[in-house]
Amino acid sequence: MKLDAQIPAGPIEKKWDSHKFNLKLVNPNNRRKFDILVVGSGLAGASAAASLGELGYNVKVFTLHDSPRRAHSIAAQGGINAAKNYPNDGDSVWRLFHDTVKGGDYRAREANVYRLAQLSGQIIDHCAAIGVPFAREYGGLLSNRSFGGAQLSRTFYARGQTGQQLLVGAYSAMMRQVAAGTVTVMPRREMVDIVMKGGRARGITVRNLVTGDLEAHSGHAVLLCTGGYANVFYLSTNAASCNVSAIWTAYKKGAGLANPCFTQIHPTCIPRSGEHQSKLTLMSESLRNDGRVWVPKAKGDHRPANEVPEEERDYFLERRYPAFGNLVPRDIASRAAKTVVDSGYGVGRTAQAVYLDFRDSIKRKTEEKIKDEYGNLFDMYYQITDENGYKTPMRIYPAPHYTMGGLWVDYNLMTTIPGLFALGEANFSDHGANRLGASALMQGLADGFFIAPSTVAGYLGATKFEAATTLDREFTDSAKQVQEKVNRIIAIKGHKTPSELHRQLGNVMWNDVGMARSEALLKKALKKIPEIREDFWKDVTVSGADKDFNPTLEKALKVADFLEFAELFVKDALERKESCGGHFREESCTPEGEAKRDDENFSHASVWEYQGEGKEAVLHKEPLAFEHIKMAERSYK
């Protein structure tokens, strides 16, 4: 596997422009002769489909949902960053670039991040133009807020539903192309294989989730916009259908998979209440602006929170990080909560939570004010826990939220397989080892609206394609292989449900590969995961028929992939012996227990190459050079 990032020459400010100039174009009359297959209809997929459709390509969009508007981008609450500098507080493309690289703990590619910052403003322009109802000031201009501990206000938002509004915006733009005849939406279809011909990605096999039929679709380029894999932890803030299968299929076809262990754990989620739990709900981290995080000073203190006197409370974030206090970045807040809970100070029935207390803010600002700012979050908390956050402190605990790792892509967002592109959370992204709040939406839309339309054209224009139709052997073979896998799963007729096995995997991942990772724990996980996988292939049960609407079978197929992928995840975590961003290795920390990066040995993206069933994956490294940003230690003391 050759890793050529294709970074254009020239000064960083000019790279994207000169690259666009150098990319081949496709004649407008020829565009409709190119079939582009877009898998996934979230922000990245919908925006790519819309833009490519507008240009005149023949686009097919596949989504496993009943409608493209359901993709999980919809759940993003906070906002979208852009270097507009509307508030006049000193923002610039350079600063957003700088903050993103630093926030990612220097594990992202400079040229890509700079382009992201460059495009951020255009995203806002376009989204406003297609009818996204952003928050406004009284003068009618756009409103900004500060988000995720940023020192300036560059986050655009639409109440607490920014993801929904942006997704519906991109979806409408795409539906306009459906009406125009350039885009065809294929709902309730899950991609199960990528079809290669002549060394290029030339199509996909999808399973029709209503009929169970396998369908073949050929094309000139395949765009995977299939999101992240935080559900490898079973419990995460992701939607139930989020999965790793598309990425994993691409990996097995030869695409490099980069930094799989980079996971973001979000600190302010509602803790789990029992075994039955199916997902964790995130509450905006803006809550930490007014809430104080604490646990009782005494271990196993079961008194109701309000009966614990002030001097017996440990405000551990304020104690450990006096300068930033409750506003330390996500990874640091999450780890600190884990540390106190693991040492036996956890609160609530499960003792797997810490308090987020608004008592003092209510005293200072009145309950009315707090209600104005966070009312919907308190309502949500009440609905789920039946507890009144105004009267007793909320209980929170971190949960897996976003995955920075993904398919390795070059500057064109193309994977190591020619013709196979990865956009949005599915690629290894511009966020390095830790994503800043409000940057995921920015990246998904930059990839889809602005980058892919140019780079995919560049690929199409520069490539001589051999003929490929769905009648080719490659397609029929693919369908046959998938069918065999499906038949195998159905034939097992064991005793364990796919959810049960998924939960088992999740427990291992969360306990041993979660917020704090050590060689011993990782090795333990490496032993346990294959056992669960074996168990799956021996003892899983899927009732019902294959040629039917069968959600259990869908789930089983996803769990099968998670069980393979998890092992690579752990290997990657084991291999990266440094602590950086969301990846914390207990062996690599300062005497005070803070994360310690090792730039000498790990300033690279770890790219894994598949070698075949049962063979060890091979690690390749893309070295990361920082020419414009000085590497420094992240300290929030």
Next chain:
Amino acid sequence: MKGLKHFSVTVRVWRQAGPKEPGKMVSYKVKDVSPDMSFLEMLDVLNDNLLKKGDTPIAFESDCREGICGCCGLVVNGDVHGPDEHSTVCQLHMRRFSDGDVITVEPWRVKSFPVIKDLVVDRSSFDRLIAAGGFISVNTGAAPDANSVPVEKDKAEEAMDAAACIGCGACVASCPNGAAMLFVGAKVSQLALLPQGTPERANRALNMVAAMDKEGFGNCTNEYECEAVCPKDVKVANIARLNREFLLANLFSKK
């Protein structure tokens, strides 16, 4: 501590093997229900038990389980999206029920949302409505600076109120006539309130209403059941705005 006591309920649920198969209500006993469980988690538990017995689990849809994706939608004891006001059924928790309760669970029963299996329905008609005009025709890259078009704050807020729609279909399922006016009204309102959407507002209203009629949704008779069940509290004022947009478009169009 409150809410620790587990209990049992009986779930009477609509089972239908396929779009053309006849369906019927089937009863299941679910034991060991925790009040902290969400309603859908209770169905998950029931499904895992069915699966272990070799039965086919109940097909129902849900994804984000935090009330924003719009996938879920059930009629629980006759309440669209369950008994909680302005919330989706995925946000309903079992503490709303007590030991021995019999809970009736049905799908949306709407002509324009045919049942696919059990509690899963096909809402693709909503996508076709959006494709008929629920967009602003601006190509990527062509937009002026976002701040070059000011939007009155109150109007932006109103547009946001309408845009909060999650496309779950509860409005149609609850409407005595199976009308989709709240869904279409919300989209037409959102885009008519924003200056960006003004140039094509007349065509949008005409085209979306034509598509709505074609899909076989009923006529609105202003009963306002939709507003009462809408999980995002989208108001019927949006229906009035749709009426207004449509009537004015008709009055002043040259065709």
Next chain:
Amino acid sequence: MDITFIKRFITTSIGRKAVMAVSGLLLGGFMLVHLAENLLLFKGEIFYNGWVDFLLSNPITPFLEAGLLALFLAHIAAGTWVRVEDFLNAPRGYEARKWQGGRTIGSATMLYTAAAILAYLTYHMLTFRFVDHSMGFYQMVTGAFRSPVFVAVYVAGAAALALHLSHGMQSAFQTLGVNHPKYTPLIKLGGLLVALAMIGFALISVYYLAGIDLKSAEAGYQVVIIK
């Protein structure tokens, strides 16, 4: 001249409801005028019959009557169309179904009150319009009002009308696109008042049934004699 746009308009769902709304509002207005006319009964036989003569001899009246008929027919046609379609498209088969508070008694019974009003209207026409008027209108009306059976039917008709208008009036505004946070509550209140006014028809008939006019008429004579 191409008037297919009219056909196109009334074949859309909102178009035919607009027809229903406009005709409904005008008919509601007519009912208020009708009520005012009925109140003229209290001015006595001479005045009332004089007013009716004026109406009947007026050359505009036949046109008004034709217009009224057209309004009724348009309202009924549009309403029937809407309701037939709704019947075909309505959600069907819910085993348990609870209304969530949007529906009112008025809105839920529109179809039934409409049928009742139509039936009453037919009866009304047969008893007042297409009969021998030689005895004079005042005598005809008050005479009918002294029959308990007639008054019972008349009161039922007025009640159906009131119920129909309790939803219909505000609904018409909504259909025509008038919905405003400041004015809609007033419109709703106004609609209810119009509906309530329909009870006035019933009260007038009960007034005559109870013979209150006879007693006060005697009293009235005495005043005249003393004078």
